[in-house]
Amino acid sequence: MSIKIDSQKxxxxxxxxxxxxxxxxxxxSSGKTAMRDPRACWGCTSCVKECKPNAxxxxxxxxxxxKGSVMYTKTEGQLLHWIVxxxxxxxxxxxxxxxxxxxx
Amino acid sequence: MKLxxxxxxxxxxxxxxxxAGCFAAITIGEHxxxxxxxxxxxxxxKRSGCLAAGVNALNAYIVTGQTPESYLxxxxxxxxxxxREDLVYTMARRLNAVxxxxxxxxxxxLKDEAGEYVSRGTRNIKINGENIKxxxxxxxxxxxxxxxxxxxxxxxxxxxxxxxVGAYGFSLDKPILYVISAKGxxxxxxxxxxxxxxNNPGFSKHKMWYSPFNTGAGYAMGIRAGAxxxxxxxxxxxxxxxxxxxxxxxxxxxxxxPQINAAGEEYEKNYGAGKTAIRMYSTVMENKEGRGPCxxxxxxxxSEQEHDLYKAYLNMAPAQTLRWLEQxxxxxxxxxxxxxxxxxxVGGHTGSGYWIDTQRATTIPGLYxxxxxxxxxxxxxxxxxFVEGEIAAIAALDYIQGVSIIPPNRQGMEAKLTAVxxxxxxxxxxxxxxxxxxxMQQVMDDYAGGISAGYAYNTAKLQVAKKRIGELLxxxxxxxTQDLHQLMLIYEVIDRLYxxxxxxxxxxxxxxxxxxxxxxxxDYRQKDDxxxxxxxxxxxxxxxxxxxxxxxxxxxxxxxxxx
Numbered sequence: 260m261s262i263k264i265d266s267q268k269x270x271x272x273x274x275x276x277x278x279x280x281x282x283x284x285x286x287x288s289s290g291k292t293a294m295r296d297p298r299a300c301w302g303c304t305s306c307v308k309e310c311k312p313n314a315x316x317x318x319x320x321x322x323x324x325x326k327g328s329v330m331y332t333k334t335e336g337q338l339l340h341w342i343v344x345x346x347x348x349x350x351x352x353x354x355x356x357x358x359x360x361x362x363x
Numbered sequence: 364m365k366l367x368x369x370x371x372x373x374x375x376x377x378x379x380x381x382x383a384g385c386f387a388a389i390t391i392g393e394h395x396x397x398x399x400x401x402x403x404x405x406x407x408x409k410r411s412g413c414l415a416a417g418v419n420a421l422n423a424y425i426v427t428g429q430t431p432e433s434y435l436x437x438x439x440x441x442x443x444x445x446x447r448e449d450l451v452y453t454m455a456r457r458l459n460a461v462x463x464x465x466x467x468x469x470x471x472x473l474k475d476e477a478g479e480y481v482s483r484g485t486r487n488i489k490i491n492g493e494n495i496k497x498x499x500x501x502x503x504x505x506x507x508x509x510x511x512x513x514x515x516x517x518x519x520x521x522x523x524x525x526x527x528v529g530a531y532g533f534s535l536d537k538p539i540l541y542v543i544s545a546k547g548x549x550x551x552x553x554x555x556x557x558x559x560x561x562n563n564p565g566f567s568k569h570k571m572w573y574s575p576f577n578t579g580a581g582y583a584m585g586i587r588a589g590a591x592x593x594x595x596x597x598x599x600x601x602x603x604x605x606x607x608x609x610x611x612x613x614x615x616x617x618x619x620x621p622q623i624n625a626a627g628e629e630y631e632k633n634y635g636a637g638k639t640a641i642r643m644y645s646t647v648m649e650n651k652e653g654r655g656p657c658x659x660x661x662x663x664x665x666s667e668q669e670h671d672l673y674k675a676y677l678n679m680a681p682a683q684t685l686r687w688l689e690q691x692x693x694x695x696x697x698x699x700x701x702x703x704x705x706x707x708x709v710g711g712h713t714g715s716g717y718w719i720d721t722q723r724a725t726t727i728p729g730l731y732x733x734x735x736x737x738x739x740x741x742x743x744x745x746x747x748x749f750v751e752g753e754i755a756a757i758a759a760l761d762y763i764q765g766v767s768i769i770p771p772n773r774q775g776m777e778a779k780l781t782a783v784x785x786x787x788x789x790x791x792x793x794x795x796x797x798x799x800x801x802x803m804q805q806v807m808d809d810y811a812g813g814i815s816a817g818y819a820y821n822t823a824k825l826q827v828a829k830k831r832i833g834e835l836l837x838x839x840x841x842x843x844t845q846d847l848h849q850l851m852l853i854y855e856v857i858d859r860l861y862x863x864x865x866x867x868x869x870x871x872x873x874x875x876x877x878x879x880x881x882x883x884x885x886d887y888r889q890k891d892d893x894x895x896x897x898x899x900x901x902x903x904x905x906x907x908x909x910x911x912x913x914x915x916x917x918x919x920x921x922x923x924x925x926x
Binding site: 280282298300301303318320323324328339343345353358361 | 405412415416471473481483489490491492513514563565566567570571575607617668681685686848
C-alpha cells in the first residue's frame, strides 16, 4: 500500500511534506511534492488528510490484494469524508465524525 | 556534502516527539515554567511516532471494579511473572489521571448516560483516536518553554564524566550536525521494527504493525553508551488481520468474534489460558498443523455493526476499510483472516528496553527513559507511555536542580563530525543501505526465530546469526550517501544491527521457553521457573555484549541502581 501524487492537482502547499512520519515526501524541481520511495510508505494517511486539492491518493499494493481502487479524504468541519474510487470510476463514501468515539 | 557543527543548549533534551516524549514535555511545563526543553524529532511531531494514523482504543485504563493492583496481576500473569512490579504498579496508579488529562486536551472518549467511560473489555475504553497525535502536538505547541526541532535525527549521546550531557544529531534539511548540550536527557524514541523479514516482504514491506520509522535508535544509542538493557528476548509478535496488518482487538473485543480455523473450530482454548502470547501462538500452530487459514469469525454480524467497524478502522488503520470496500465483501459476509507478524522489540507491549529504576532513570546518570524504549513493564500501551513520560519528566526535573551544563569536549565533537562525514564518499560502494537492511532481515528470519522459522530458534542457529550480523555491521560503516535522507537510512540500519546483536545474546541466554513464539528456544522447550524467574540484562563492554542476570522486583520496592 502506498500513495500516488497527481502533480497536475498538487498546489505546492507543502503540508503533506511536513507531516509524513517517514519524511518520504520532498519538493521536486518544479516545486511540487514527489514521493521518494512508494515501498517505504506506512499507510498512515497523514498526507492524504492534509491534501486539500486531493492530489494524493491512497491505494493498496497488488501484493496485499489491491485491485486498483484509490482513496482520498475531504474535511468538512469535524467530519472527515473518505471517498473510494473504483477502477470503473464508481464511488463509495464513508464519513467519520471527530466528535464521535468508535463504537468498538 | 559535508556537515558543520552547530551548538545548542537546553535544560532538558527529549529525544523523540511521540507519545511519551510529548507527554514529558507537557508535564515539565506544568511543573516548572522556566525550564527550557528541546524536543528533537526525526520527522514532524504532528503525526510522528506510533500514533500517526490514530489508535483504536485506550487499552490500559482502570475501569470500574478494577484496581491498579488487579492491573498489575493481569500484567504479571500475561508476562509469566517476569516483570518489574514497581514499574507496572507506579504506571497503573496514574493511568486514569493521564486519561483525564488527554480528555481535557480534546480526546473524545465514549461515555454512558451517567457520564462514565464506556469500557471495551476489562481494561479498555472506547475513544476516537484518529487525532490523538495532533492533539498532543497542539498541547506541546502551546508550551512556551518547549522548542521542537523537527526533522533532526539524533544519533548518539554525549557522555562526559560518566554522565549523559546531551546528544548529537543531524538535520534532514541542512548540512548541520547539532551538538545539543543538556543538564538532563529523556529518551523516548520508541521501539524497533524492521529487524526481521516482514509479513509483506515486497512492495508493501512497510505495511507493518509497528511504525517502520521506529528503528531502535534509542536502544542502540543506549547500547553504544554502555547502558544496561533488559528482556530483549521477550519479543513482541502481533496477531493481525492478514495483509493489511490491521488490529484484531477491535473485532475480537468489539463484536466478540472468536478465532476459528479452516474447519470452523474455535482453537484458542486448546492451547491454554487466553494470554497475549498464546493467542498468537495458537494461530501459528493451527497453520503449522495444516488447519489454517485462521479467521476471526465475523460472518453474520449486522450491517450496522459492519458499518461501525468500517468507521472504527478508518480512525486507526484505514487500509483495512479500503480493503473491505475494494473487495466488495465486508466482515458481515466474509470472516477476517488473521496472522502473526514478524517479531518486534517494543517495551510498551513486552518488557524490552532500558533497565531503569523506579523513577525511570537509566543506569547512566543524566539519562531517563520512557515509553516503548523503557523496559521491565509490559502492557503499557498509549496511556502507560504517557505515565512514563510524566514520571521521567518529574525525575529529570529533580535531577537537574543544581546541575550545570557541561560544555561538550572539542575532541569528541570533531571525532563525531568526522565519523558522520565519512559516509559522504565520492564513490558509491558495493552495497546499498537497502541491501544491508534486507540481508539483516533475512538473517534474523532464518537464524533468530522469524516468521519462516515458525518463531523458534536454537543455539546453533543463533551462532550463525551472530556472525552474519557482525559482518553486516562492518559493511554498514562502509555505506555511501550523497544526501541527508539517505544518511538517516544508514544510521537506522546501523541502529537496527546493534539491536539485533543484543537481541541474539538475550535469546541465547534464556535457556527455557517462557513465552511461546515470543521467545521459543527449541533447545529448551519448557518453562523453567526454578532457574529463569529472573531478568536477562546486558551491557556492551569493549565491543562485547556482557550478560547480567537480575532478580525480580516487587510491587512496593523502590528500585535503585547499585551495581
